Amino acid sequence: SYEDLVQRLEPVIMELERQENVLVVCHQAVMRCLLAYFLDKSAAELPYLKCPLHTVLKLTPVAYGCEVESIFLNIEAVNTHRDKPV
Known part of the structure; x- marks a missing residue:
């Protein structure tokens, strides 16, 4: 779940905040978690x-x-984005 992923990413996020220029190559789910945080x-x-x-x-x-x-x-490539249900 995203909740589990956010917990696992917490130490990574703390490290990213300490750095200057960083390149992150990741899966879309990881990127969503990082974007949500930042x-x-x-x-x-x-x-x-x-x-x-x-x-x-x-x-x-x-x-x-x-x-x-x-x-x-x-x-x-295919688009895997899902719109939020109404």
Whole structure:
């Protein structure tokens, strides 16, 4: 579950916060957890955060959060994003 993954990522997140420039290559579920933390998103929002495949997400710390820049790499792939049910 995402809850379990967030707990396992806690030491990684603490280490990321101590570093300067870091490149993280990871699965979409891991990226959603990291984005939720750095963008201050709720547990309810976490599963629906957009993490497109083959895209570099550059997070730059700013006051009260992070700025996100998406750099798409033009590679053919399926989209696994799920919209939040209404």
